[in-house]
Amino acid sequence: MESQIEEQLEKIMPEDLARTFESAYHVLVKGDHDHIDDLLKHGGTLLKKAAQRFTPTQLILGIAALAAVAVVVVNRSMDHADDSEAEDAGTSAEPVKDKKNKSNGE
Numbered sequence: 341m342e343s344q345i346e347e348q349l350e351k352i353m354p355e356d357l358a359r360t361f362e363s364a365y366h367v368l369v370k371g372d373h374d375h376i377d378d379l380l381k382h383g384g385t386l387l388k389k390a391a392q393r394f395t396p397t398q399l400i401l402g403i404a405a406l407a408a409v410a411v412v413v414v415n416r417s418m419d420h421a422d423d424s425e426a427e428d429a430g431t432s433a434e435p436v437k438d439k440k441n442k443s444n445g446e
Contacts, residue, residue, distance in 0.1 A: 356385060360382040360385075360386045364383075367379050
């Protein structure tokens, strides 16, 4: 009976971990938000496979840990956005306007 359950469970492959971490690296470290869809897809696949093997307590603790990391990441990005706005507010620079030469007489 237990061997049948083991056969039905999808195994977590190293490729699953690599894809998830690679997508997370692109989104969180490099700031390439085009990879958010990949991160959600690969992370969801990894979470689905892991949830099949976890006990309910482990699953709840794992989701709580993910939520805590998400809160820290969002807080960090909000602080970074506030710092950028503060740097821009202290300058008297105006945006540069392109003035194109109209050499054709129009």
